[in-house]
Amino acid sequence: MARVAFIGLGNMGGGMAANLAKAGHEVRAFDLSEDALARAEDKGCSRAASAAEAVRNAEAVVTMLPAGKHVGEVYRSAVFGQAPTSAILIDCSTIDVATAKSVGKEAQEAGYAMVDAPVSGGIAAADAGTLTFMVGGTVDGFERARPYLDKMGKAVIHAGESGAGQAGKIVNNMLLGVTMAGTCEAFVLAQKLGLDPQVFFDISSKASGQSWSMTSYCPVPGVGPETPADRNYDGGFAAALMLKDLKLAMEAAQSVGAYTPMGGEAEELYGRFVSRGGASKDFSAIIKMIDDSWTPPAPSGN
Ligand code: NAD
Numbered sequence: 477m478a479r480v481a482f483i484g485l486g487n488m489g490g491g492m493a494a495n496l497a498k499a500g501h502e503v504r505a506f507d508l509s510e511d512a513l514a515r516a517e518d519k520g521c522s523r524a525a526s527a528a529e530a531v532r533n534a535e536a537v538v539t540m541l542p543a544g545k546h547v548g549e550v551y552r553s554a555v556f557g558q559a560p561t562s563a564i565l566i567d568c569s570t571i572d573v574a575t576a577k578s579v580g581k582e583a584q585e586a587g588y589a590m591v592d593a594p595v596s597g598g599i600a601a602a603d604a605g606t607l608t609f610m611v612g613g614t615v616d617g618f619e620r621a622r623p624y625l626d627k628m629g630k631a632v633i634h635a636g637e638s639g640a641g642q643a644g645k646i647v648n649n650m651l652l653g654v655t656m657a658g659t660c661e662a663f664v665l666a667q668k669l670g671l672d673p674q675v676f677f678d679i680s681s682k683a684s685g686q687s688w689s690m691t692s693y694c695p696v697p698g699v700g701p702e703t704p705a706d707r708n709y710d711g712g713f714a715a716a717l718m719l720k721d722l723k724l725a726m727e728a729a730q731s732v733g734a735y736t737p738m739g740g741e742a743e744e745l746y747g748r749f750v751s752r753g754g755a756s757k758d759f760s761a762i763i764k765m766i767d768d769s770w771t772p773p774a775p776s777g778n
Contacts (some may be wrong), residue, residue, distance in 0.1 A: 477501050478626065481530040481537045481559070482521065483550055484569070485512040488595070489540030491603035492568070492628045494519035496538070499627040506530040520685065527554035534559050536624050538566045543720070544575030551579050556586045564620040565590035568609070570721060571596070573642045573728045576612065577760060585613035589617040592638065594645040598713050606630040610648075612641035650725035651720050653742035655689040660763035663696050668767075673699050695760035704758035712758030719746040719755075 477500040482493040485507040492767040495502045497520035505521040506529070507513050511537045513523050527544035527550055531537050537559050541547050547569055555565065557655045565588050567576070576592040583590035591613030601607045607629035611618050625632045635644040662685065666676035673696045681691045681700070704712030712738030729736040 478535040478624075479504065479533055481506070481524070481527075481534040481563075482540075483507070483527050483530060483537070483554075484540040484542075484546075485509075485516045485521075486540065486542075487599045488568075488602040489538075490515055490519070491541060491599065491605075492538070493521050494603075494609070495605040496624065497521050499543075501624075503626075504530040504534065525589040528558045531555050531559035531563070534563045536564045536566060536621075538624065539573075541569045543569070544571035547571050548579055548759075551583065555580065556588070559588070563588065564617065564624075566593050566621045566624060567591070568593050568595055570594045570645055570717075570724070571609055571642060572724050572730065573639045576642040577639040580613065584638075589614065589620060590638070591617045591621045592641040593621060594641050596645065596648065597629075597630070602628070609633065610635045610641040610644040612639050612643070613635060614638075627769050642724075646721055646725040647730060649718065649721035650736065650739040650742070651747060652689065653722050654738045655687040656693070656695065656718075656760060657742050657745050657762060657766070659687060659689040660695050660760070660766045663763060664767040689760075693760060694777070695763040703760065705760055705763075709761035709764075711760040711775060712760070714756055715749055715759045715761065716755035717745055718759040719743070719750050722746055 480496050480501045480503050482503050482505045485493055485505055490512060493503050493505055493516050504524045505516040506524040506527045517523055537555055539550060541550060545575055549565055580590050591611050593609045593611045595609055596606040597607040605628055608631040609625045609629050612633050622632055635641045663673055665671060677699045680686060695705050697705045725739050726743050745762060749762050754761055754764040760763050
C-alpha cells in the first residue's frame with residue numbers, strides 16, 4: 477500500500493481520504509481547519525503539520541479544495557519541489573479549465589505527472605466511495621491515478637488531455653442546471669394549467685420531456701423517487717455549488733467563443749436564487765423562486 481498525501485478534508489475530501497485509509501493506504505492529511513483534521517484522524521488518517529510536510533515522500537498527492545486559486549496556491553507553494561517527482565498528482569477539486577491546464581503544465585515542467593480528476597456525486601457518494609471521476613491528463617498519468625480513484629469511486633473515465641476532466645464536469649453541470657430549471661418551470665406551468673404534478677410526472681417521465689432532473693431528481697415533493705424535495709430541499713447539491721459550476725461553464729464558453737444562451741439563463745436564475753438566500757438549499761429548490769406563488773402539492777401518503 478502507498479503513502480498518500482491528502483490536502484483539503486472538507487465535506488467531500490473528508491470521506492474520500494477516509495476511503496483511501498480504509499483501503500490500507502497510509503494517508504497523511506492536511507487542512508487549514510482543525511476540525512477537519514481531527515475528523516480525518518478519527519477515520520484512520522495521520523495528521524501533517526503543513527501541506528509541504530504531507531507531500532514529503534508521498535507516492536500520490538490528492539487535493540480536494542474549494543476553487544482554482546486554492547489549487548494554484550497549494551501546488552505552487554507546497555507540492556512542486558516538495559513532493560518527489562515520482563509522485564502522481566491528482567487534483568479532484570472542481571475548478572476553471574484555464575487553471576487546471578496551467579497548473580498541469582507547471583507540474584509537467586517540474587517533472588511530475590498530474591491529472592485533473594473532478595467528481596460527480598455529492599457528500600454521500602464521497603463517504604460511500606461511489607463517486608464518478610472525469611480525468612484529464614496523459615494516458616500514463618490516468619493509469620497511475622486510476623488505482624487511487626478506484627478506491628474512492630464507482631466509475632473512472634479518461635476524458636482526454638490536461639483540463640479535459642474539468643471541461644467534462646462543468647459542461648455536464650451546465651446541462652444539469654438547464655434541465656433542472658426547465659423541469660421546475662414545466663411543473664409550475666402544468667399546475668397553473670390545472671394538471672396534477674403526479675399526472676404531469678407520469679406523462680413527462682415517459683414522454684420526450686424526460687430527463688434525469690425529472691425522473692431521478694424530481695423537484696416536486698412526493699412525486700417520483702425520494703429526493704431533497706421530500707426533505708424541504710435540505711442536503712443534496714447546494715444551489716451555491718450549482719452557481720459556481722455555471723459560472724465556470726460561462727467563463728469557459730467565453731474563452732472559446734461558444735454561444736450558450738441556456739447556460740447563461742440558468743446562471744442568471746441561480747444567481748438570483750442564491751442572492752435571495754437560497755445558497756445552502758438543494759438546487760432543485762429553485763422551483764420555489766421560478767414562481768413565488770408555487771405551492772407544492774400536499775403529500776399523497778404513498
Ligand atoms: P469544503 O469547503 O467543505 O472543503 C474544502 C476544504 O479545503 C476545507 O476543509 C478547507 O479548510 C480546505 N482548504 C482550503 N484552502 C486550503 C489550503 N490552502 N490548504 C489546505 N486546506 C485548504 O468543500 P467541498 O464541498 O468538500 O468541495 C470541495 C471541492 O469539490 C469543490 O471544488 C467543489 O466544487 C467540489 N464538489 C463538491 C461537491 C459537494 O456536493 N460538496 C460535489 C462535487 C464536487
